[in-house]
Amino acid sequence: GAVVSQHPSWVICKSGTSVKIECRSLDFQATTMFWYRQFPKQSLMLMATSNEGSKATYEQGVEKDKFLINHASLTLSTLTVTSAHPEDSSFYICSAPRTASYEQYFGPGTRLTVT
Amino acid sequence: RKEVEQDPGPFNVPEGATVAFNCTYSNSASQSFFWYRQDCRKEPKLLMSVYSSGNEDGRFTAQLNRASQYISLLIRDSKLSDSATYLCVVKPGGGADGLTFGKGTHLIIQP
Numbered sequence: 401g402a403v404v405s406q407h408p409s410w411v412i413c414k415s416g417t418s419v420k421i422e423c424r425s426l427d428f429q430a431t432t433m434f435w436y437r438q439f440p441k442q443s444l445m446l447m448a449t450s451n452e453g454s455k456a457t458y459e460q461g462v463e464k465d466k467f468l469i470n471h472a473s474l475t476l477s478t479l480t481v482t483s484a485h486p487e488d489s490s491f492y493i494c495s496a497p498r499t500a501s502y503e504q505y506f507g508p509g510t511r512l513t514v515t
Numbered sequence: 516r517k518e519v520e521q522d523p524g525p526f527n528v529p530e531g532a533t534v535a536f537n538c539t540y541s542n543s544a545s546q547s548f549f550w551y552r553q554d555c556r557k558e559p560k561l562l563m564s565v566y567s568s569g570n571e572d573g574r575f576t577a578q579l580n581r582a583s584q585y586i587s588l589l590i591r592d593s594k595l596s597d598s599a600t601y602l603c604v605v606k607p608g609g610g611a612d613g614l615t616f617g618k619g620t621h622l623i624i625q626p
Contacts, residue, residue: 432611443519443602444559446613459613493558497611504614506558 403427404496406507413484413514420480421510423450423494429474430496434504435467438491450477450494484514518542519617521603527623530595536588536620538603545615547606548579550588552599553619559602562588590622598624 405424413419423433433450448469449457456469468480477496481488491511495504521538528534540548548565563570565577565586576589586603603617 434613436613436616441618443618444614444616446615449613491556495614503561506560509556509558511556 403505404494404507406494406510408510409508410511411513413512415485415514416483418480418482419484419512420478421492421494421512423477423479423496423507425475425496425505428496428498430477430498431474433471433477433494433496435469435477435479436493436495438493438509444493447479450479452477481512484512486514488512489514517617518615519603519605521617521620523618523620525621525623527625528593529625530593532593532624533589533591534593534622535590536601536603536622538586538617538620540584540586540603540605540615542605542607542615543581543584544607545605546608548586549604549606549614550575550577550586551602551604551616553602554599559604559616562601593622593624595624595626598622 407422431452435447436444438444447462450469450471452471458464471477491509493509494507497504519540550562551559552562553559563572565579567579569578574591578587600619600621602619605615
C-alpha cells in the first residue's frame with residue numbers, strides 16, 4: 401500500500417489565491433521530505449528540501465517567499481503556493497526517504513491548475 | 516549541459532521485442548543511480564537501482580559505467596504493460612539527498 405500520501409490530488413484555483421498541499425509519510429517518520437515540480441513533457445525538478453524542525457532548503461531559482469514549506473512534525477510537510485498564477489500550474493510531488501535505506505517513496509502528486 | 520540526459524523517444528516497439536535505453540549524467544561525484552517508471556499523470560515508481568556490477572530483475576537489466584558516466588536499461592520480452600516513461604535518476608550523495616531526474620524516455624509497446 402501507499403507509504404506517502406498527498407492531498408489534495410488536484411486543485412483548481414483562481415489567480416492570486418494561495419493553495420496548501422500536504423505530504424504525509426504513513427508508516428514511518430521522515431525528518432526530511434522533498435518537493436518536486438513537473439511541467440508537461442518535462443522532468444521532475446527538485447524545488448526544495450523540507451527539514452523537520454528547521455527551515456527548508458530551496459534549489460536555485462525557486463522563490464522561498466512564494467513556495468512556503470512547513471515541516472512541523474515527523475510525518476507531515478506542507479507546501480503553500482502563495483499568490484498563485486497560471487504559470488504555477490504544474491504537477492507537484494513530494495517524496496520521503498526511509499532512514500535505513502534512503503529509498504525515496506513518492507506521494508501520488510497534486511495537479512494544480514491556476515485560472 | 517543538462518545534468519541527466521536521455522533520448523525522449525518515443526520508442527515504438529512490438530510486443531516481445533528487446534529494447535534498450537541509455538542516459539548520461541554530468542556530475543562525476545554522483546553516488547547512486549536508479550531507473551524509475553512513470554505512467555501518464557502518475558507519480559514515479561522505482562523500477563530498480565543501478566550498480567557498476569550490473570543488476571538484473573526478471574526481464575530488466577541495468578548497467579552503470581562510471582568512467583563514461585553512462586547508465587543503461589535493457590527490457591527483454593517486452594509486454595504491453597511496459598508502455599510508460601522511463602526516468603533515469605541520479606542522487607548526488609549517499610544519504611537522504613534530493614534526486615536529479617532525466618526528462619524520461621517514452622516507450623510504447625505495440626501489440
